Amino acid sequence: MTVLSASEPGRDCPLCPRLHDFIAEWRQREPSWFNAPVPTFLPPEGDAAVQLLIVGLAPGLRGANRTGRPFTGDYAGDMLYSTMISHGFARGEFKARPDDGLELVGTAITNAVRCVPPENKPVGAEIATCRTFLVPTIARFPNLRAVLALGSIAHQSTVRALGGRVAAYPFKHGGQLPAGSITLFSSYHCSRYNTNTGVLTEAMFVSVFSQIAAFLQK
Numbered sequence: 001m002t003v004l005s006a007s008e009p010g011r012d013c014p015l016c017p018r019l020h021d022f023i024a025e026w027r028q029r030e031p032s033w034f035n036a037p038v039p040t041f042l043p044p045e046g047d048a049a050v051q052l053l054i055v056g057l058a059p060g061l062r063g064a065n066r067t068g069r070p071f072t073g074d075y076a077g078d079m080l081y082s083t084m085i086s087h088g089f090a091r092g093e094f095k096a097r098p099d100d101g102l103e104l105v106g107t108a109i110t111n112a113v114r115c116v117p118p119e120n121k122p123v124g125a126e127i128a129t130c131r132t133f134l135v136p137t138i139a140r141f142p143n144l145r146a147v148l149a150l151g152s153i154a155h156q157s158t159v160r161a162l163g164g165r166v167a168a169y170p171f172k173h174g175g176q177l178p179a180g181s182i183t184l185f186s187s188y189h190c191s192r193y194n195t196n197t198g199v200l201t202e203a204m205f206v207s208v209f210s211q212i213a214a215f216l217q218k
């Protein structure tokens with residue numbers, strides 16, 4: 001098994017055979033794409049600067065799986081990064097490319113499942129297996145105070161990664177739950193589907209980030 005560090009899988013992580021095979025197929029089809037587990041996006045100041053960790057579901061096929069940076073290259077990043085910039089969690093300009101110069105501020109972004117799943121749908125075993133990396137990712141930041149989970153799957157996997165029971169920490173948009181030394185915030189995922197169907201509006205998303213900003217200023 002190729003593992004770079006406890007929190008970052010190697011490019012050929014074999015732990016989920018279905019996802020490993022799916023990526024192998026896309027390496028053949030699109031050799032110029034990233035096509036590997038997408039690493040956690042960190043601020044330039046490093047791990048000690050991180051107070052907020054954002055946990056998404058999984059890389060999008062033509063988004064992070066293509067570009068190698070979370071939420072970069074497809075629709076989901078547009079609302080996420082514009083909201084982060086407006087709340088001081090990122091600086092620069094988001095141009096949907098990993099070389100756009102965008103920098104995170106006191107924030108890191110990862111995914112509950114690091115490899116792109118077919119049809120954006122990881123199965124339960126894959127979500128559980130990739131907690132091998134989510135648990136140490138949460139643990140690597142010595143000054144972490146808040147985690148924002150995007151969507152119910154990321155929320156549930158984060159609860160489990162924190163050692164909690166899902167029944168005791170139900171998913172709720174705008175939810176704010178203390179979990180040990182960390183506070184867990186939750187939002188509907190900023191996917192095109194959720195925004196097109198009105199499940200998540202920009203105002204609802206902004207409200208979550210305002211809540212987190214106020215919490216971190218305390």
Ligand code: SF4
Binds near residue numbers: 016126129
């Ligand atoms: S989803 Fe996670 S555990 Fe599964 S193969 Fe990819 S990096 Fe490894």
